Amino acid sequence: MKRWIPWIVIAALLVMTVVKLAQNKRTVEERMYRHDKSAPVHVGVDTVRLQTMASGQRFGGTVLARNEGRVMAEVPGRVVSVDVSEGQWVERGAVIARLDGELLRLQQEAARITVQGLEKDEARYRILAQADAVQGVQLEKTEQALEAARVQLANMNEQLRRTTISAPFSGQVMQLLVEVGSVVGPSAPVAQLSDHRELEVLLQVSEQEVDLFREGAPARVSMARMSQPIQGTITHVGRRGDTANRFTVRIDLPGATELRAGLPASVQLPGAQQEGLPTIPTRALVGSTVTPEVYLVRNGKAHRKAITTVSSGDGMVTVSTGLKAGDVVITSGFISITDGSAVTIQ
Template identity: 30%
Template sequence: MKRLFIFLGVIAVIGLTAAKLLSNKEQTAQKVYVPDPDPKVGVKTAVAEMRKLSQESAFLGSFTPNRKVEIRPQAGGEIIRLTIEEGQFVKAGQLIAKLDDEQLRYQVEALQVTLEGYQNDLKRYEVLVKGDAVPAVNLERTQLSIRSTQAQIKQLNKQIQNTNIIAPFGGIITAKMVEKGSVVSIGTPMAEITDISSLKLVVNIPEKSINEFRTGKSIVIKTDVNPDADLKGRVTMVAAEGDDAHNYPVEITVANSQNHPLKAGMYGSIANSTDVKGEALSVPRQAIMGSAKQPQLYVVENGKAVLRSVGIGSTTNDYYEITKGLKAGDRVVTSGQINLQDGTSVIAQ
């Protein structure tokens, strides 16, 4: 009887052990990775559609002043008055400096006395000529002397006027080369005035794009100092001759403003849009694979990526024109092609 109990106990232990092993096997089987026979690859897609193809080209240039000139006197002498400092704004016609004109005024005064004497002589000669008391030639000589003296006075007055150095246009004094008390001669640089009420963006345009620019064309200008502002400019000059690299300078004039102030020397850029082709079936450039002779792309059909050969035509920075192998509405893969083969199941985004 004791042996029977022992035997039954052994059988029970064996049963429990087998059940435990079977349970562990099921749990282990559940943890073992079983590859999906048809895995799906996540890709990004875009729709092939009709769109107007245009090419946008960006060009960088720098701003130059509307006008800049050195102030040089047309008279010589000592500067007795100087009314400017560097950085100061001056108006057109404003006095910049005054030269000593005392000697010139003395000469005018002396000539006026001489003129008065000639005029008195003229009155006497007119009376004497009528009475045949003196020859008529004396009257003629006096008349010529009067005209000559008047011309000398006008010349001296012009020289006196030239001792007033004035601003030819409104602008900022960007350089001052003299001080009060300096003695200058005709043509000596005294100051530099710069007009930035409007500025010119000078951009070098390559030969292939120069025909897209014409005088009077409106263009939007972007600057680093005001990146969010679109400045309206107008083409005011297209060079008739290019440099050795076949680049042609183009000037685009833009008005300066208090809201978005500009200074000469700053950078500016323009983006010129050119129509490459009218309405055409196109896809993003990222969709195209292969070579230019044998372009291919993946089309998503029924949840699978199907490799398809296509023909391409015009191109822009962002799109390829598709001439064959595709129709409007087809969804093409633009990202994730490296993980695809013909017929791979995909999850399109």
């Protein structure tokens, strides 16, 4: 009997441990928060309203210089001089910087000597060939060698010319990207030029908005710092969208001292009033900008619905399809919402 006592004690301890663990599990489960999926979610809402829109609705864009770009080095070399300063106005062809061309000059001189020697050989072989003193093939080889040497000399002349880096168009030096002693390679940027005399506004519009623009049509452009808007002309309407289905529109601007490249601008198309369109707050949108959606509240439940937008501004979005006046859309409390969730309005 004594032999069974230790096993009985161990079994009792195991039973007590299992019972205690079961009790702890029940206690934890009782204290654990469990989300009641059937409980309504508190949300904020807004009512869809009709807003009369003009065909001259506004679009946000950026003012850019039509002639703007980086001046690039075309041959490798070390910068020996920078002939302009930042902010300076330069005319087309003005020298921006010069590269060390000593090695190229030596190669040019070697090519010139080769050409001169072959020219003499050609003249001598031509006289000898006429007298049948040498074979005609010798003259042909000399002529071919002379032609190749001339091409090499022309190549050296062109490379040496390109050690002088010039402005490709007239403009202001916005930024110098090298200094004396810098070593540059082909296609290395040297300076940033911008011609602010010819400006344009660049817009990125949706596939629904692009049909509002016509090349040659007028457009009113305004900026925060301008006292009066100015009239521009639409010069380009993109025919191909990007990955987000946005299309490029360019608007040519007349010269105006109040305009500055790089600043935001507002563009308005002139026209008559259009029929009122549903308008909702921007914060009601869910999903992506390519496929916008909203949650409608109907009979105490949230219903996800795809919509089509045509413009936005001042925290509001104009909708062309998917909504009507009087619809109630959710504007806050999206975290726990899914399609069909029960909701209560705060």
